[in-house]
Amino acid sequence: MTAPAYARSPFVWLSAGAMAGILLALLGWIGLAGQPPVAAKVAAAPAGTITKPTFERVAADNNEAIASGEAMVAGPLQSTLVALELVNLYTERARLTGSYDDYGRAESLLNRLQAQFSGSEGVCMATARLHYALHRLAKAKEVLDGCPGLAGTVEDLSKRADIAFYSGRYKDAGIIYRAIVNQVGTPQAYIQLALFAAKTGSPGEALAFLEAAEHRYHGGSALQESWLALQRGLIEMDRGRYAEAHAMFALADERLPGYWLNEEHIAEIVALKGDTAAAKRILESVVKKTTAPEYLDALGAIEAEAGNSEAAKQLFDRAETIYVERARRFPEANAGHALDHYLDDAPRPTKALTLAQANYRNRPYGDAAIQLAKALLLNGRPAEAARLLEEELAKGWDTAETWWTLSLAAQAAGDPARAKTAGLEATRRNRYSSTQYAFDF
Numbered sequence: 001m002t003a004p005a006y007a008r009s010p011f012v013w014l015s016a017g018a019m020a021g022i023l024l025a026l027l028g029w030i031g032l033a034g035q036p037p038v039a040a041k042v043a044a045a046p047a048g049t050i051t052k053p054t055f056e057r058v059a060a061d062n063n064e065a066i067a068s069g070e071a072m073v074a075g076p077l078q079s080t081l082v083a084l085e086l087v088n089l090y091t092e093r094a095r096l097t098g099s100y101d102d103y104g105r106a107e108s109l110l111n112r113l114q115a116q117f118s119g120s121e122g123v124c125m126a127t128a129r130l131h132y133a134l135h136r137l138a139k140a141k142e143v144l145d146g147c148p149g150l151a152g153t154v155e156d157l158s159k160r161a162d163i164a165f166y167s168g169r170y171k172d173a174g175i176i177y178r179a180i181v182n183q184v185g186t187p188q189a190y191i192q193l194a195l196f197a198a199k200t201g202s203p204g205e206a207l208a209f210l211e212a213a214e215h216r217y218h219g220g221s222a223l224q225e226s227w228l229a230l231q232r233g234l235i236e237m238d239r240g241r242y243a244e245a246h247a248m249f250a251l252a253d254e255r256l257p258g259y260w261l262n263e264e265h266i267a268e269i270v271a272l273k274g275d276t277a278a279a280k281r282i283l284e285s286v287v288k289k290t291t292a293p294e295y296l297d298a299l300g301a302i303e304a305e306a307g308n309s310e311a312a313k314q315l316f317d318r319a320e321t322i323y324v325e326r327a328r329r330f331p332e333a334n335a336g337h338a339l340d341h342y343l344d345d346a347p348r349p350t351k352a353l354t355l356a357q358a359n360y361r362n363r364p365y366g367d368a369a370i371q372l373a374k375a376l377l378l379n380g381r382p383a384e385a386a387r388l389l390e391e392e393l394a395k396g397w398d399t400a401e402t403w404w405t406l407s408l409a410a411q412a413a414g415d416p417a418r419a420k421t422a423g424l425e426a427t428r429r430n431r432y433s434s435t436q437y438a439f440d441f
Contacts, residue, residue: 053222055096055258062093073109080117083109087126091133096223098260098292100330106130121149128159135332135363137163154184158192168364170200170396187217191231198235199366201398206235226256230265237269238400240430245269260289267298272436276302293319293326294337297345304345316346335359339371344439349378366397370405377441382412400430404437412441 051057069086077083090106110130113123124147131140141163150156161176177193180186194209214228233248246269253262264286271279283299300315319341326334335355342352356375360368369392373385386409389402403426411419426433 053256055256055260058223058256059093059096062089062096065089066093073112077112077116080113080120080122083113084122084126087130091130092223098290100326100333103130103134103330103333119147119149121147124150125155125159132159132162133333134330135166135336137166137363154180158188161192165196166363166365168366168369168392168395168397170196170365174200174396185216187213190216191228194231198238199399200396203235203239207232210235222256223259226252226259226262229255230262233265233269237265237272238430240400240432240436242269242273242432246273260286260295264295264298271302272432276305291322293322294340296322297341301345316341320346331358332362335362336368336371339375343371343374343378347378349375353379366392366399366402369397370401373405373409374439374441377409377412377439382409385409386413386415386418400426400433401437403429404433405439408439408441 066086066089069082069089072082073086087106087109090102090109094100094102094106107130110123110127113120114127117123124143128140128143128147131137131143140159144150144156144159147156157176158180161173161180164170164176165173174196177189177196180189181193190209190213194206194213196206197203197209198206210228210232214225217224217228229248229252233245233252236242236248237245246266249262249265249269253259253266256262263282267279267282267286270282280299280302283295283302286295287299296315296319300312300319303309303315304312323334323338323341327338336359339352339355339359342348342355353375356368356372360372362368369388373389376382376385376388386406389406389409392402393406403422407419407422407426410416410422423434426437430436
């Protein structure tokens with residue numbers, strides 16, 4: 001069970017509840033207010049009442065805000081403001097549910113905005129962000145290049161740095177990330193620098209940057225606060241510090257009880273610690289809450305390991321149905337997630353290699369390189385896999401998984417000395433590399 005990519009991506013800073021208030025305040029301002037706003041409901045609560053946020057409450061607030069926003073954009077758009085907030089709400093709900101349907105809704109709304117407000121800097125940036133979220137790096141850059149009014153702004157530079165990072169230009173990305181931290185020092189800037197540091201050999205610095213981001217964040221979003229704890233847990237897990245990772249995942253769950261993404265990572269860490277039965281119980285709950293196929297695969301893997309081949313096949317088949325549908329609508333965003341299915345859970349060498357090559361062409365960065373290397377190994381091409389990983393390491397990508405996968409490739413390619421050195425480097429970064437990153441081919 002590897003952590004899904006979208007679990008590591010920062011999301012919009014306004015909470016759904018806050019956006020609901022904004023949207024409904026605007027409704028009142030233009031004389032179209034319908035249902036009472038979320039903010040008004042909170043204000044009407046008895047004095048001194050403190051309602052602990054839960055995933056169910058956050059999701060309900062998000063749904064209410066979306067319903068209000070959709071009512072406002074049903075007719076001709078009077079401005080970009082409400083529609084852009086609605087785009088943000090759609091992308092947030094996609095992350096809350098694990099479904100890609102809201103990405104389609106966001107894209108349709110942005111198409112309307114582009115038709116009516118061509119050249120708007122806000123529309124340009126929102127469009128670039130959506131392309132980036134859907135792993136369309138070339139399109140995101142094209143949109144930014146077509147908006148000269150954004151050139152040189154912090155938002156523009158920030159997104160270009162992200163594009164550079166996922167294009168394998170780590171040095172360029174790092175220079176921009178550090179410049180933005182030194183210039184503005186926002187929570188988002190520290191998060192970007194943290195995620196960069198975690199993948200380029202500095203996990204201790206990454207944790208410090210995330211702590212700095214958390215100290216600077218005062219938005220009050222339980223979702224964001226939970227996400228920050230989750231990221232710290234992921235870094236600890238990648239270091240092989242399972243107790244610390246478990247503690248951070250538990251904190252994330254405490255900050256937003258009921259969120260399946262936190263629960264899935266708790267399942268992952270307890271499985272790594274050897275409690276497969278507990279992991280299975282958690283995952284059975286998770287797959288009831290989200291349509292994300294990754295967790296069907298994770299549960300299927302547990303069933304397969306227990307010898308329950310029919311149950312495993314049913315779960316893998318359900319996951320593949322979702323992957324196939326996603327590939328039809330959002331091939332770039334689907335590729336990285338679906339690859340684990342074709343590499344590990346339902347191995348299909350030719351399919352995996354074709355998908356991995358397309359994924360790496362689209363986003364030629366470290367994690368995509370690891371997946372391509374595994375696909376090459378699965379197809380009996382270990383020397384190519386080793387060369388690819390050596391190139392990534394030379395560019396600055398530096399994770400335990402990269403080194404361990406290189407050790408497997410070098411061994412298969414007949415280079416035991418390099419395999420031993422790479423294996424030692426992997427275990428120096430994570431003492432559990434041999435089990436956490438095991439790959440059969």
